[in-house]
Amino acid sequence: MLPYLDLSGGTQILVAFALLILVSFAAGALGTLLGLGGGLFMVPALVLIFGVEIHIAIAASLVSVIATSCGAASTFVEEGLTNLRIGMFLEIATAIGGLVGAIVSVTILAAHGEILILAFVPVVLLAALAMYLTRRVDTRPDLPPDRLSARFRLSGSYYDVRTGRDVDYHVTRSGTGLALAGVSGAASGLLGVGGGVFNVPAMNALMNLPMRAASATSTFMIGVTASAGALIYLFAGDVYLGIAAPVSLGTLAGSLLASRHQFRAPVHGLKALFVGILVLAALLMLARGVGWLG
Amino acid sequence: MARVSEMPDDDGPAKPRSLRPEERGVPQGLQGLVSRALRGGTVLAVILVIIGMILVAFRGGPNLMTPSTTFSLVGLVSGVAHLAPFDFLLLGLLVLVLTPVSRVVISVALFSASGDRQFMWLTITVLTVLVLSVVVGVIA
Numbered sequence: 001m002l003p004y005l006d007l008s009g010g011t012q013i014l015v016a017f018a019l020l021i022l023v024s025f026a027a028g029a030l031g032t033l034l035g036l037g038g039g040l041f042m043v044p045a046l047v048l049i050f051g052v053e054i055h056i057a058i059a060a061s062l063v064s065v066i067a068t069s070c071g072a073a074s075t076f077v078e079e080g081l082t083n084l085r086i087g088m089f090l091e092i093a094t095a096i097g098g099l100v101g102a103i104v105s106v107t108i109l110a111a112h113g114e115i116l117i118l119a120f121v122p123v124v125l126l127a128a129l130a131m132y133l134t135r136r137v138d139t140r141p142d143l144p145p146d147r148l149s150a151r152f153r154l155s156g157s158y159y160d161v162r163t164g165r166d167v168d169y170h171v172t173r174s175g176t177g178l179a180l181a182g183v184s185g186a187a188s189g190l191l192g193v194g195g196g197v198f199n200v201p202a203m204n205a206l207m208n209l210p211m212r213a214a215s216a217t218s219t220f221m222i223g224v225t226a227s228a229g230a231l232i233y234l235f236a237g238d239v240y241l242g243i244a245a246p247v248s249l250g251t252l253a254g255s256l257l258a259s260r261h262q263f264r265a266p267v268h269g270l271k272a273l274f275v276g277i278l279v280l281a282a283l284l285m286l287a288r289g290v291g292w293l294g
Numbered sequence: 295m296a297r298v299s300e301m302p303d304d305d306g307p308a309k310p311r312s313l314r315p316e317e318r319g320v321p322q323g324l325q326g327l328v329s330r331a332l333r334g335g336t337v338l339a340v341i342l343v344i345i346g347m348i349l350v351a352f353r354g355g356p357n358l359m360t361p362s363t364t365f366s367l368v369g370l371v372s373g374v375a376h377l378a379p380f381d382f383l384l385l386g387l388l389v390l391v392l393t394p395v396s397r398v399v400i401s402v403a404l405f406s407a408s409g410d411r412q413f414m415w416l417t418i419t420v421l422t423v424l425v426l427s428v429v430v431g432v433i434a
Binding site: 017070071073080084085091106152153223224228231233238246249 | 326361416419420427428
């Protein structure tokens with residue numbers, strides 16, 4: 001059994017707050033630097049470092065995901081980077097997914113936290129793999145919009161500050177994109193992550209959105225996705241105030257700080273290290289899930 | 295004398311230009327309102343949570359392993375009026391979770407005002423899912 005930091009009275013409340021803010025600050029900063037969002041680091045950190053029960057960790061992480069999403073999305077929407085129509089179109093699927101994921105988590109899996117801990121392992125590994133393999137796919141201007149995309153008029157344009165040009169794009173394969181958004185929403189509600197790690201490649205490589213528009217639109221959608229799940233956890237009583245509050249503050253601060261340095265940080269050099277951290281987190285969660293760590 | 299319509303196009307390919315909001319199918323003012331709602335909600339939530347944590351520091355509170363439903367929404371108002379630390383935390387987190395909901399409400403209003411039935415129903419569907427989340431959460 002690992003020497004957990006005891007949050008239930010054994011540790012001074014201010015010390016506990018400070019530690020939670022510190023850890024979530026790091027999780028939020030790391031997640032934003034890598035474009036993964038904070039949730040993927042936050043849940044394992046709460047479970048492995050603080051010994052928090054998985055449902056409580058997931059609920060706290062979902063609330064913090066909302067904070068990061070809203071904080072960043074307000075700027076992206078203002079700058080016109082976010083494609084509001086695609087966001088709202090895909091949100092139908094992510095919100096339903098988030099709702100279903102959270103229902104499964106608080107009902108069927110309520111007494112089976114170890115299944116949730118184990119479910120985290122493939123998701124974390126998949127995210128590590130995606131991060132390692134994903135390349136920015138250039139938007140193809142020659143691709144025509146598909147029928148669904150034409151019907152909902154999803155094609156868009158944004159002004160690229162760095163090149164001083166407008167970037168126009170047509171949206172393709174929106175049906176498959178919608179289905180993937182549902183899966184990403186379910187992962188969000190079930191495991192307390194934002195789902196950006198799945199949304200962004202789906203929108204960029206599959207639906208033909210430029211990378212910047214894809215990530216700005218994903219950030220925008222994540223707020224509603226996480227809200228669909230978080231409302232269930234909140235009213236079901238899984239949001240522990242003394243944990244979710246400092247975690248949200250820390251994650252938001254870390255993510256805001258990291259987003260200012262996103263394009264200057266030598267991310268590629270650090271990628272391997274972070275993939276290592278993710279794989280380690282997955283292994284520890286696996287050990288925890290099968291009961292080796294108590 | 296050549297007719298104007300037959301003149302060769304010397305300008306080359308048309309320069310790309312940014313689509314105006316109405317061309318993107320987004321009602322006038324939606325971007326600004328959504329952006330302000332997201333920022334305002336987040337800032338308000340952060341202020342409430344910070345006040346709550348400062349109050350915890352001065353007045354103490356139950357231990358950190360306190361679930362959200364220990365505090366009723368009815369008791370929330372009087373709790374905040376009496377500077378109860380955990381009621382500030384609850385109010386702050388509630389504002390945070392409802393911030394994305396508020397921008398969906400704004401979208402429904404502006405899409406219906408602009409006569410875009412398709413996106414009005416689309417955003418109403420999203421709003422319905424969010425309301426369903428509250429209902430399911432209360433039952434569970």
